[in-house]
Amino acid sequence: MTVTVEKGARASRKSRHPGPRNPRSHRPRDSYALFLLPGALAALAVIVVPFLMNTAVSFTSWQGVGDPKWTGLANYRDLLDDAEFWASFRHSLFMVVAMAAVPTLIGLVLAAALFDYIGKHFGTRIATILRACFYLPQVLPIAVAGIVWSWILAPDNGSLNALLKAVGLGSWQQDWLGDPDIALYSVMGVMVWVQLGFPLVVFMAGLQRVDPQLYEAAELDGAGWWRRFWHITLQQIRPEIYVVLTWCTIAALKVFGAVYVLTKGGPGGATDVPSYFSFTTFFEKTQVGYGAAISTVLTVIILVLSLIGLKLQTRAEDAEEGARA
């Protein structure tokens, strides 16, 4: 009797968990694919098709009307000789400094200071209020941030120049956005202001999962604030640092609105960036093929950086999990 029951139980267990080769086991899983259908069709129409069209157009000469004329790699060859193209990507590097490197560095120090200094000695309430101040520019539309700053940085009667005059530094007054030697640095300054809140908030969230005992142990061993920051904080939130660097670098390469509103790429192309360059090539010069080539180069760079960033992030997370286990 017992034998039959056991046999029956084993048999039924078997039928409830059919082997992976059994074709019936796929059917319930794959009917879930229906839920993906609307999303897949929408992505096809709005992302895949336009992206492929753009890539195809980059191999043609096209004014936006009539038939595109196939020119092979001619656009890309022209890009290599185009000083404007190289300048725009050089300015992109400056944007990476202003939107990824500097905000990450400042964000790390601020997050550590707010989290384990202000938070511990003055209460989390003050830390939260201060964090909110730093984050505020992040919710502002970039067009509005551009209006605010272009007026603050205006040469005549702008607040910055008025302030410099008021404190007796009148000789430091500049045409901040109109001088080709300074404009790029002014835009960079504005972008640091815009971007800073993002790393700060991510790092402060990351710090919450660091084991406080690590700090206590280090403190007992006589490690100062700076050494604890270097050996504990930085090591523990490395995944967050990679995420922030990846996201901010991509955002820096895509920057458009700020340049459009602050300088329109000027004066004399001093603040031109790839996205603005492709925008004017598309819609003002209507050299659609050439514009498509610019945006394709930008896309390739961004995708490569994304993959590197994702890889670093996964590796850091794995390493951390390994260390914990």
Add this chain to the structure above:
Amino acid sequence: MTTALRRYPVLIALCLAALFMVVPFLIVLINAVKSPAEYSEHGPLSLPKGLYLDGLKDFWQRVDYGQKLFNSVLISGSVAALAAALSVLNAYAIGIGRIRGRTWVLAFFVLANMLPQEALVYPIYYLSKQVGLYDTRLSVIIVFTVIQAAFGTYLLSSVLGQFPREILEAARIDGANKWQVLWRIVVPVSRPTIGVLLVFFFIWTWNEFLLPLVMLISNDNQTVSVALGVLQGQRLMDATMTNAAALLGVLPAIVFFLVFQRTLTRGIAVGAVK
């Protein structure tokens, strides 16, 4: 005592830094309520003598700001709701249905999210003209629904991937079909994450600039961002008008910020960790 003395400089330094971050907002506020005469006489740094609201009123009427606000709310609200719905459907198939090839599907959505809009903007402009959707708010709603849903799918899939299997199993034994499981169990349980997505989609769409700039050319369809950006680009505004524009642009952002502060900071943390 010595530590207390050493602590305060850090607090003061951080407060000064925070003040530097909000000073531009304060400058805009004090200048938006100054009359042009007062502004030209005392410059941008003096405190206003009285409350001069004609500049704001003029600007509001000149650009038909009410209409712009309505367009922005309509577009951002629709995108938030539709993109969240699409994200839920996608993530249900990937995170809970564990469809075959889900890693590749997920990788596709991640890459779609990273793609610069510059690589999509001209074909979208061209195609929308072909199908008669150019310069309509609907076109912008459709495009951003898909773009935002790419991010939402990525985030929500990893959240749903850790959904407690026992609950799903129990519901299935009780005879619930896939729709019922999704609607009655998965959606209510993941409401916090969906809430984060709604807030983010709304604010991101509100702040979008390039695609709305290209797609919405008539005054009646423009969003706040586009209208203000175009005005600024034309360099036709005097100081008072610029400040009115800035203040009216800043106010909605501050309202969102105050209303959604907690969701925002929580959401960024969720999004960054996975």
